[in-house]
Amino acid sequence: MRHIHHLLLLVALLTSSVAFGQITEDPEERRDQGQTPLKSQTPTGEPLPIKERIRFGGGISALQFNPFSIGVSPVVAYQVSEHFVAGLGVGYTYSNLKNYYGYNLNQYSGRVFGMYEILPALIPNIYAHVELDQRSYSLTSLLVTPNIPTTGLSTATWLGVTYSQPIGRLFSANLSALYNVSYSSSTTDQILYGTSPFTIRILFF
Structure with a gap:
């Protein structure tokens, strides 16, 4: 049972990390953080298409x-x-x-x-x-x-x-x-x- 709990915790952490990565790649998500959405790049500095x-x-x-x-x-x-x-x-x-x-x-x-x-x-x-x-x-x-x-x-x-x-x-x-x-x-x-x-x-x- 303890192994299952550890596995579920690991999956939850990985899912959160992926979700956070997606948020930081989306300029519009900055609005929820009280910041102006970026116009030409992602928050990580990559140029937008x-x-x-x-x-x-x-x-x-x-x-x-x-x-x-x-x-x-x-x-x-x-x-x-x-x-x-x-x-x-x-x-x-x-x-x-x-x-x-x-x-x-x-x-x-x-x-x-x-x-x-x-x-x-x-x-x-x-x-x-x-x-x-x-x-x-x-x-x-x-x-x-x-x-x-x-x-x-x-x-x-x-x-x-x-x-x-x-x-x-x-x-x-x-x-x-x-x-x-x-x-x-x-x-x-x-x-x-x-x-x-x-x-x-x-x-x-």
């Missing part, structure tokens, strides 16, 4: 009513490390500028961006944000017939900060305040980016 580090999302951009404008911006991001996120995005924006410039505007954009958490120990979830945005546009006059569109390309470099409020381990609401360092006071830039080089953006990814 690529599929567990990819983030999908996007949002509605350029929404305004006078003049009317609305856009959509899908995003794919990758958690490179615990504090660095890189991503790609595309977008489409429609604007009716009849009362301002006499045009309808269609924009198709592509961008790459990087976000680095600046001081995670002191101010968590605040990221330095760098972004390269290239867009093609088509301006169609509403005042001239025939309505032959004017097309072109424009590139903007955005610098700023993003506050990223986690919703899950790999999903956040991201509020960005960005400055277009390529902005000029030309009519084209004012039509494409607005009358200010600053922009506020909310995206979910």
